[in-house]
Amino acid sequence: MIQKLLHEEVEVETSIDGYDAANFPEITAEKQGHRHPVHTVVVTHFELARMIERVNRRFASLLRTEMTKLGVEDVGPAQAMVLLAIGDVELSVGELLDRGHYVGSNISYYLKQLADGGYIDRVASQRDKRSARIRLTEKGEQLCANLRDAGGAYNRVLARDDGDLRNLEIAFQTLHRLELVWGNAARYGI
Amino acid sequence: MIQKLLHEEVEVETSIDGYDAANFPEITAEKQGHRHPVHTVVVTHFELARMIERVNRRFASLLRTEMTKLGVEDVGPAQAMVLLAIGDVELSVGELLDRGHYVGSNISYYLKQLADGGYIDRVASQRDKRSARIRLTEKGEQLCANLRDAGGAYNRVLARDDGDLRNLEIAFQTLHRLELVWGNAARYGI
């Protein structure tokens, strides 16, 4: 059903808030003369990767700003991302690793800071005492809630109508696909 | 239940081709209840941001791997991204800053390493002697070409048909929009 939607009638808008065709002549040129679009790659691998890097940088600094506004000084944006990754469920460190493709020692380091700051609780699992169960404290949930509130404004700007919504979904799914392809390639070679 | 799903991680599956609606229960669930699509945001801000962070991490480690394969030891993935950002044009440091939303001192640092490694040339502009003109050397171009070659395989996997292509474009444009919104917010407040 989604599959269908992906391949049907999704017309690319020519102007999204100041982003217009003129900036990307190669894209529109291909589009108009619809000849052999099969082996002509329009948005390459690296263009997307660079875009992702830029957007990621933007978001991190946005997070930093929001946190400064909130008066949070003891943890940075990277740790905030970990909090958001935990969300409102209780999970083990291993599950958290999967959620963000983190490296183990990295998460351990963040979790230590978050625990010191009182943002999370860690309890050894009853079943398996090696496994630590992690969950947000009141304070951690509060920070997430505040960030989510601040984020609401962006959601309203970014998802104004059905078209926006559809594009956001497609972007999400496409990134997920990149994640899988790049991830598998890393493990097994392409 | 929906609430729960929103925070539950999307299962990473082993098969790339079997990417279907089942992986995004929250999206399809929302879609079916087509009564209030206006203020129900399906893919939120933070979900996208987390996805972007993960994908970015993946790509960086992929780059690292490729570079190790190529026997490049003197620069890391971040510097490679700078090389890719320069591309085949000659530009000033300022233009490069815009291309990647870098911080000035950061780029200066990278450019120094890249110049030391012989990947770029810097020449003071004739017009304005403050401004340094940057361009890839033979060696720099070679590295980019090699990376692009390696990337070709991913492009072929990722952009197999028209639908894929369209989705990649939409993803690109949507990310660009995020970039603008997040960037403007950082400068002027939302």
Place this chain on the structure above:
DNA sequence: GTAACTTACTTCAAATTTTGAAGTAAACTT
């Protein structure tokens, strides 16, 4: 013309984030 200001970039030191090797302890295997 020159003093004051702005631009374009660099330097440096410190903070933050990430990696990788080695360690611990619990659980599983044989």
Place this chain on the structure above:
DNA sequence: AAGTTTACTTCAAAATTTGAAGTAAGTTAC
């Protein structure tokens, strides 16, 4: 009971990023 694997932590070093301060060239206003 010994050896192996799993789940996580620790630590030190490396890589990346930031921010404040500096330099030198260009611009503007007297």
